[in-house]
Amino acid sequence: MSTLQTLDRGLRALDIISQSPTGISVAELAAELGVHRAICYRIVATLEAHSLVARTDSGRLRLGVGAAVLLSRFEPQFLHGARPVLTELADRTHATAFVAAAEGSECVVLMVAEPSDAMFRVGYRVGSRHPLHRGASGIAILALRPPNERDPEPVRQARRDGYSITTGELERGAVGVSAGVPADGQSLERSVGVVALEGLDTDKAAAAVVDAARRLARLVAT
Structure with a gap:
């Protein structure tokens, strides 16, 4: 070419x-x-x-500021493309699915999708914030970064596995599974995951989340 x-x-x-x-x-x-x-x-x-x-x-x-303007325009386009991926993930896992991003030392929820058969919903909403080192979504983002000798074990484990699983860190009884969305060196730190209060098959959820992360990575690369 x-x-x-x-x-x-x-x-x-x-x-x-x-x-x-x-x-x-x-x-x-x-x-x-x-x-x-x-x-x-x-x-x-x-x-x-x-x-x-x-x-x-x-x-x-x-x-320059023009680069920031382009980035701000990219976010809505990314989220538009992410919507069907997130909806499919929610229905596939029967759990609340979400996309989160790093903002300073915090993890912020950008988008949420509920499964069509949801009876109970977890209080994970757009705009929710929590420290990066707590919860599967933030740990998955930290695992995308270059290894550091000060990395806590959950981050090291997530880097080895390709996803993070946490229980009860953000809400009592809630299980979260997240994977980082690779961005080929770009400063776009995101993760995709699911969270449920009960009945989550973490093995199947991990496979579904990793698949969703790969699909979202293609949105970043294109």
């Missing part, structure tokens, strides 16, 4: 800049891209014109 070289370089530049917490100089960016500095200046000028890149007081490059 043929690609447009200039656009490809611009997108690569954005990716490189996004991975530089303290910013990156034009010379460093040119070296990373393998292009002459004059070409790099033109790439940067184009990105600046669209507010995708900005300069710090020291002249280093960082992502």
Whole structure:
């Protein structure tokens, strides 16, 4: 498949800049891209014109407000695509299904779907918040991050298994099963899971949740 070289370089530049917490100089960016500095200046000028890149007081490059605007527009599109996946997961497991995201040190519920045959519902609602280290949804997100020697055992276990199972951490008697949604290095930390008060087959739920996570990952990648 043929690609447009200039656009490809611009997108690569954005990716490189996004991975530089303290910013990156034009010379460093040119070296990373393998292009002459004059070409790099033109790439940067184009990105600046669209507010995708900005300069710090020291002249280093960082992502601009335009990148945040694009991200804010992506979220509704992602959730729209996630709705049928979540509805199917809820019916498949006969449990409340949800998508959650990391926001600072907290885990926030973005979307919830109830099974069509639900008789009892768990109090897990859109906007619900809890610490990342509590509950299957937050632990699954932490397991997506690079291993750290300070990781607690539940995070290590979730990383090994590909999903997290917790009992009674957020609500007495509630069992949660969650898997992180891979995003190929993007700063989009999400998990998908189910929660039920009783009768949840955790083995089947884990398989269904991992499958849903793979399907949601394709929404992020496309």
